[in-house]
Amino acid sequence: MSLLSNLIRSTGVMDELERLGPLPSRRRLLTAGGVLGSLLAAGRARAEDLPFSATRWLVGRITQGMTETELNLANSLGYAGYLEYHLNPMAMNDNATTFFVNLYPTVNYQSWQLSQLPQPSQIVRELQIATIYRAVNSKRQLLERIVEFWCDHFNIDITKTYCPWVGTILNREAIRPNALGTFPALLAAVARDPSMLMSLDNDTSVSGNQNENYARELLELHTLGVNGGYTQQDVVEVARCFTGWTRYDYTVPNLGLSFRFNAAKHDNGQKVVLGNIIPAGGGQSDAETVLAILGAHPGTAQFIASKLCKWFYSYSPPASLVSAVASTYLSTGGDIKEMLRTLFNTCNPAAAPPKLKRPFHALVSMMRATGANIADPQPLLNHFSLAGQLPHTWAPPDGFPDKLNHWAGLLLPRWNFAHLLAMDAIQYTSTSAATLFAGATTAQAAIDRLDSICFGGAMPTVEKNRVKQYMLPDSPTEFRMREATALALSTPTFQWY
Amino acid sequence: MSSHECRGCNDYMQLSRRQFIQAAGGAATIAGLSSVLPRVAFAQDFCSSRDVILSIFLRGGADGLTLCAPYLEPAYYTSRPSLAVPPPDSSDPNRATDLDGFFGLPPAMTPLLSAYQAGHLLFVHACGNDDASRSHFDAMRFMEVGKVNDSTIFDGWLARHLLTSPPFTVNSILRAVQIDYGLHQTLQGGPLTIPVPNLASFGLAGWSGTVPARREALADLYAAVGEPLRSAAASTQATMDLLHQIDFANYAPAEGAIYPNLAQGFGFGYQMKSAAALIKADVGVEAIAIDLEGWDTHGNQQPFIGGYMHGLMNTLAQGLAAFHADVLIGSGRNVTIVVMTEFGRRLDENGSDGTDHGHGSTMMLMGRDIAGGRVLTQWPGLAPEQLFQGIDLAVTTDWRDILAEVVVKRLGNNNLSVIFPDYVPTFRGVTTACASGDLNCDGQVNAADAAPFAQALLDPVAYQTAHPTCNRNGADVNADGFIDGRDVQALTHKIISP
Numbered sequence: 001m002s003l004l005s006n007l008i009r010s011t012g013v014m015d016e017l018e019r020l021g022p023l024p025s026r027r028r029l030l031t032a033g034g035v036l037g038s039l040l041a042a043g044r045a046r047a048e049d050l051p052f053s054a055t056r057w058l059v060g061r062i063t064q065g066m067t068e069t070e071l072n073l074a075n076s077l078g079y080a081g082y083l084e085y086h087l088n089p090m091a092m093n094d095n096a097t098t099f100f101v102n103l104y105p106t107v108n109y110q111s112w113q114l115s116q117l118p119q120p121s122q123i124v125r126e127l128q129i130a131t132i133y134r135a136v137n138s139k140r141q142l143l144e145r146i147v148e149f150w151c152d153h154f155n156i157d158i159t160k161t162y163c164p165w166v167g168t169i170l171n172r173e174a175i176r177p178n179a180l181g182t183f184p185a186l187l188a189a190v191a192r193d194p195s196m197l198m199s200l201d202n203d204t205s206v207s208g209n210q211n212e213n214y215a216r217e218l219l220e221l222h223t224l225g226v227n228g229g230y231t232q233q234d235v236v237e238v239a240r241c242f243t244g245w246t247r248y249d250y251t252v253p254n255l256g257l258s259f260r261f262n263a264a265k266h267d268n269g270q271k272v273v274l275g276n277i278i279p280a281g282g283g284q285s286d287a288e289t290v291l292a293i294l295g296a297h298p299g300t301a302q303f304i305a306s307k308l309c310k311w312f313y314s315y316s317p318p319a320s321l322v323s324a325v326a327s328t329y330l331s332t333g334g335d336i337k338e339m340l341r342t343l344f345n346t347c348n349p350a351a352a353p354p355k356l357k358r359p360f361h362a363l364v365s366m367m368r369a370t371g372a373n374i375a376d377p378q379p380l381l382n383h384f385s386l387a388g389q390l391p392h393t394w395a396p397p398d399g400f401p402d403k404l405n406h407w408a409g410l411l412l413p414r415w416n417f418a419h420l421l422a423m424d425a426i427q428y429t430s431t432s433a434a435t436l437f438a439g440a441t442t443a444q445a446a447i448d449r450l451d452s453i454c455f456g457g458a459m460p461t462v463e464k465n466r467v468k469q470y471m472l473p474d475s476p477t478e479f480r481m482r483e484a485t486a487l488a489l490s491t492p493t494f495q496w497y
Numbered sequence: 498m499s500s501h502e503c504r505g506c507n508d509y510m511q512l513s514r515r516q517f518i519q520a521a522g523g524a525a526t527i528a529g530l531s532s533v534l535p536r537v538a539f540a541q542d543f544c545s546s547r548d549v550i551l552s553i554f555l556r557g558g559a560d561g562l563t564l565c566a567p568y569l570e571p572a573y574y575t576s577r578p579s580l581a582v583p584p585p586d587s588s589d590p591n592r593a594t595d596l597d598g599f600f601g602l603p604p605a606m607t608p609l610l611s612a613y614q615a616g617h618l619l620f621v622h623a624c625g626n627d628d629a630s631r632s633h634f635d636a637m638r639f640m641e642v643g644k645v646n647d648s649t650i651f652d653g654w655l656a657r658h659l660l661t662s663p664p665f666t667v668n669s670i671l672r673a674v675q676i677d678y679g680l681h682q683t684l685q686g687g688p689l690t691i692p693v694p695n696l697a698s699f700g701l702a703g704w705s706g707t708v709p710a711r712r713e714a715l716a717d718l719y720a721a722v723g724e725p726l727r728s729a730a731a732s733t734q735a736t737m738d739l740l741h742q743i744d745f746a747n748y749a750p751a752e753g754a755i756y757p758n759l760a761q762g763f764g765f766g767y768q769m770k771s772a773a774a775l776i777k778a779d780v781g782v783e784a785i786a787i788d789l790e791g792w793d794t795h796g797n798q799q800p801f802i803g804g805y806m807h808g809l810m811n812t813l814a815q816g817l818a819a820f821h822a823d824v825l826i827g828s829g830r831n832v833t834i835v836v837m838t839e840f841g842r843r844l845d846e847n848g849s850d851g852t853d854h855g856h857g858s859t860m861m862l863m864g865r866d867i868a869g870g871r872v873l874t875q876w877p878g879l880a881p882e883q884l885f886q887g888i889d890l891a892v893t894t895d896w897r898d899i900l901a902e903v904v905v906k907r908l909g910n911n912n913l914s915v916i917f918p919d920y921v922p923t924f925r926g927v928t929t930a931c932a933s934g935d936l937n938c939d940g941q942v943n944a945a946d947a948a949p950f951a952q953a954l955l956d957p958v959a960y961q962t963a964h965p966t967c968n969r970n971g972a973d974v975n976a977d978g979f980i981d982g983r984d985v986q987a988l989t990h991k992i993i994s995p
Contacts, residue, residue, distance in 0.1 A: 103715075128724075162818040200795070201796040201851065204796050204848060204849030204850075205847075205849065206848040209847055209848030210847070211795055211847045211848055211849045211853065212795075212847070212853040213793075213795040213853065213855065216631070216632070217855070224629065226632050226634065226635055231628070232886065296801075359678075386678055386694070387678075388678025388694065389678070393789060395791070396556070396557070396633065396790075396793070398634055404725065405651070405680060405685045405725060406680055406681075406685070407679055408680075408725040408726060409675075409676055409679075409680045409725070409729045409730050409732070409733075410692050410694070410729075411730055411732050411733050412701075412737070413694075415701065415715065416701065416703075419701070419702045419703045419711075420702055423703060425703075434506065462721070463718055466714060466718055467714070467718075469714075470710065470711075481708055483703070483711065486711075487704075487711065487715070487718070488635060489713050490715060490718070491718050492719055492726050492730075495726065
């Protein structure tokens, strides 16, 4: 019990419960239930089985799914070393993945090339393929995790106006290169991206008749957060600053759908944003001033720190951790790597309640664990859709939710994907018996192998025994062992990270 | 229906035609009814107080000023030169169809006129919450958890209704379902509640020969883990069997019910049709939630024929109208539909031919016991001093007033302090007392209604003359849209076993 009470004390769940105050007991239980329940589940697993390993935990948190390779690497580099390794993605040789992704030409097209395509479905499809393939195969796993985070943070509606044509450029040129850079640079790159401007209607926002959509979401979703202290008047003033920030029409040679500042549409009057006077006549620099103000704002530091802690650490991170990361933001000009160092080097891994893998993460981690070989990712798109998370298909600007109670109910598609994957029944994605079972012929040998590749040896005894039981009596056929693999990937523990 | 489930059926069976005819007092004319008398198809009481509830959330901030246009307001036209729906007396094909002399429906919404004229559809205008944030995500949260600005609430108002009311049946398997890939806030925390993206396709993949063994393994694996996975897994397993019994593929809606865009195989029309099939299957589902996205019309709102918002409104209207014809009329099931959105949109149009986030909007209620056929509102007006913060349609009716009355009167649940914490609702009269069978409109259904019923059936003009203030539709006791011999059986049953 003491391990459990330590876990409870150090995660801030008690704070959470305290804050709930005197509620009817059923409600109190229900509201705490999600957090506490998951905590108990994790606590039970850890107490019975393999002792907690911070290194193994880190692998689960900074990759899109644990593999033996990553676990071995982490054990040899140690916690801090493994973190540093993944904070330097460009030092890794990732040629195989890069080569494969480059087979899809639109992933690398410029605006003018994309504008020329009569239909955008190939462009969106190739972006989705690239996202899935990289998540499964790239060595640059932390990069993929944080790119996923920023894609949700700066989400666009890829079906809107010309977004299906140029949404791929937001991903390639604004988000990916800046994902581990500084937040102000990332923010500035996204702000001038044509997809972002179109998705949030800033491309049609003009002097005297500004459109508030982008301005509002810039403040609410991208920087300060809804409680960050801005007012409706601030939204209006920010919108005025951004008038004229638009894009060329797709018909313009060479420049079609790329960023354009249209001075004639810009509101040149004086503005006041968050108490800062922006003098008249600033032109394009008005919006740049706003971005600089926001990029340096303590409210932004707090909001971004909070979101990073929620993404990487827990649904309800301790205030102290968030503060530490926010301080790092302010003292480093928003250096994302530094924030991640603070996060992972000062947090308490043992006290982190598990998080539920979202469907994308769950399916990717299943493919990683089983060493799936994706010859053609296209048939996978439908499976991700059925699981509820085909990449880049969330329309509102807040991105796919990262909430336990949103995703926890939809288990069936995960069970079904696990089954089809393990039975080698997904078109052009194969799982080989050699990789899955490494020559095992008995139920015990097979379950030990599955434990290693899916759980890094930490499969809870209760679940391990039950899946082994499925393969009895000895010796199981390959068919039976594959069905057991599907069960292993469908276990409760595999759904958490 | 077996006799133990049908209270009073034995008595009914024994009631001779002669007894009924004597009560009705018209021997010769009643004789002709003999051919339709004997068959008992049901013994349901159509004034039940436990409706199924269908909650439809329009995500993005749906523009109430277009959905239900205040065509008598001059400011509507001066503020929206490009977007306002033309008044009914205009020759423009996009003109509004008058509803009540002040508000009108744009052409996209006219499929709803039938339900409106039947008195089953209610618009509530200038409705919403009183928070000024205009943030989608805050506002949706407030509407769905049933309180503004309270971060300690994690479950939805409808979930709390389910938690404080008994299930329809003792061994209920699935009480609520979200027809989507994720559970939205309204139903989060609900008992026996899961998201099911496609009701027609919810089963375990792989060789059928090993399905039982695999299901058993999955059941064992999830039996002792914490929430929310334990319940999710249990509900998933039970729901697979439940839904498998229902033949969604061959479900035939009632005549005249045409759900939109079915050929797609997904989307709003398909979801509404699936919901109808699920409800008619009577398997104990009490609440269904369906989302309709795309209402955040900041640019190119296009409310007119051929345009974006027209298409979206038309999808909504056709889906609701089909459901009305299919379920509310066709089978007489008791369902209340609630349609709401997180906020309305700015009175002024913006520079992108759209509208920014606003405040007050429109709610809709649909059901046989909804006091419809009107636009309920404490209309604040659109003059500058009447607008919220000088820019938006104000909110004069709190959304919880509407929902609370539905919860008490249509769902039979009085636990309002739990469902809508820290708020005391004021009922606005959005529900009706059930008129079914009360042909002399004295507030009771008893033998005194037999003679007026016979008259309503055989001589409507005479009936209306004799009972000028009564609603002849009360003679449609089985609510199938017709007043005929089947209503004789239904009324008789009601009289014998109230």
